[in-house]
Amino acid sequence: MTPPALSLTDLSKTFPVGRTLFGTPRASVKAVHPITLTVPQGQTLGIVGESGCGKSTLARMLVGLLEPTTGRIEIEGAALDTADPAAFGKRIQYIFQDPISSLNPRKTIRQIVETPLKRLHGLDRAARAARISEIFASVNLREEFLDRYPHEFSGGQAQRIGIARALAANAKTLILDEPVSALDVSVQAQVLNLLADLKREFGLTYLFISHDLAVVEAVSDRIAVLYFGSVVEIGPAERVFRTPRHPYTRLLADSAPVVGRPLTAPEAKGTELPDPLDPPPGCAFAARCPRASGRCRTEAPALAAVGPDHEAACFHPLEAAD
Numbered sequence: 015m016t017p018p019a020l021s022l023t024d025l026s027k028t029f030p031v032g033r034t035l036f037g038t039p040r041a042s043v044k045a046v047h048p049i050t051l052t053v054p055q056g057q058t059l060g061i062v063g064e065s066g067c068g069k070s071t072l073a074r075m076l077v078g079l080l081e082p083t084t085g086r087i088e089i090e091g092a093a094l095d096t097a098d099p100a101a102f103g104k105r106i107q108y109i110f111q112d113p114i115s116s117l118n119p120r121k122t123i124r125q126i127v128e129t130p131l132k133r134l135h136g137l138d139r140a141a142r143a144a145r146i147s148e149i150f151a152s153v154n155l156r157e158e159f160l161d162r163y164p165h166e167f168s169g170g171q172a173q174r175i176g177i178a179r180a181l182a183a184n185a186k187t188l189i190l191d192e193p194v195s196a197l198d199v200s201v202q203a204q205v206l207n208l209l210a211d212l213k214r215e216f217g218l219t220y221l222f223i224s225h226d227l228a229v230v231e232a233v234s235d236r237i238a239v240l241y242f243g244s245v246v247e248i249g250p251a252e253r254v255f256r257t258p259r260h261p262y263t264r265l266l267a268d269s270a271p272v273v274g275r276p277l278t279a280p281e282a283k284g285t286e287l288p289d290p291l292d293p294p295p296g297c298a299f300a301a302r303c304p305r306a307s308g309r310c311r312t313e314a315p316a317l318a319a320v321g322p323d324h325e326a327a328c329f330h331p332l333e334a335a336d
């Protein structure tokens with residue numbers, strides 16, 4: 015049996031905030047509560063959630079930019095050594111939201127794309143040039159761009175360069191953190207099509223983070239809905255928004271997905287997310303939930319099966335036909 019591309023076990027992150035005179039943290043913020051999930055090879059897991067729910071914190075742990083507080087990360091069945099950044103780079107790569115500022119402005123495109131070929135794979139000059147030609151062809155960029163600098167490119171071109179850099183590392187798993195949010199709608203479609211082609215061509219696995227429901231539904235095999243640092247629902251992409259089982263997912267889905275519209279639930283207006291410094295004892299969604307009972311305010315529900323390959327963290331899940 016092939017191991018999953020990505021497997022997370024109880025992965026969490028707590029940030030210390032504020033310092034006393036003695037340097038000890040005053041308080042802590044649990045940005046990501048323990049998350050356990052797997053992504054099979056060749057699939058796309060979409061992650062949706064409102065601003066501040068922990069999407070980027072999760073992504074940054076997966077690529078070694080942030081040390082997890084608890085838990086473990088396995089890629090293709092082998093644990094990632096969180097102390098060795100180069101080991102991450104060969105197996106998992108990060109594509110950033112803001113394509114131009116994610117490229118070093120003082121380096122040419124050739125230098126940017128060559129770095130992983132040199133550092134991670136130790137290729138010589140001729141091998142690097144051959145590999146760059148191949149990669150540029152797969153992301154539809156002309157080789158004459160190689161001696162230019164990042165500021166000379168449009169957002170869509172810069173994002174394709176970012177994708178080329180990730181491909182150069184030869185990693186099979188890509189973490190895409192809002193990869194098209196900064197782009198015009200017409201350019202978004204081009205980049206999404208390119209990502210779909212590359213996934214097919216190279217058998218890539220994606221973790222696709224976005225606050226845009228329509229985009230996530232279109233690109234994902236499965237979708238995880240994040241609320242206040244926890245996965246509240248996870249299931250097949252075609253079911254999660256069509257027959258949501260968690261009241262929070264229903265609220266999101268009811269705000270009619272429109273491409274490019276930011277994700278804020280209608281009733282969320284005026285109703286803030288819980289205070290991360292003073293989280294509620296029970297379900298984090300209880301204060302906004304029409305179905306909440308006394309139990310929801312004192313006890314936090316765990317993810318439980320609600321259907322085939324479909325889980326929700328709710329004591330009173332919606333019926334499939336509700």
Ligand SMILES: Nc1ncnc2c1ncn2[C@@H]1O[C@H](COP(=O)(O)OP(=O)(O)OP(=O)(O)O)[C@@H](O)[C@H]1O
Pocket residue numbers: 029030031043044045063064065066067068069070071072225290
């Ligand atoms: N370095 C840090 N120190 C303290 N708190 C942090 C730090 N980074 C993130 N947080 C907190 O962790 C929570 C999750 O933040 P994160 O950036 O992961 O959210 P997000 O879902 O990516 O939001 P957005 O959609 O706005 O990008 C927030 O409450 C944020 O304030």
Ligand SMILES: [Mg+2]
Pocket residue numbers: 069070071
């Ligand atoms: Mg973010």
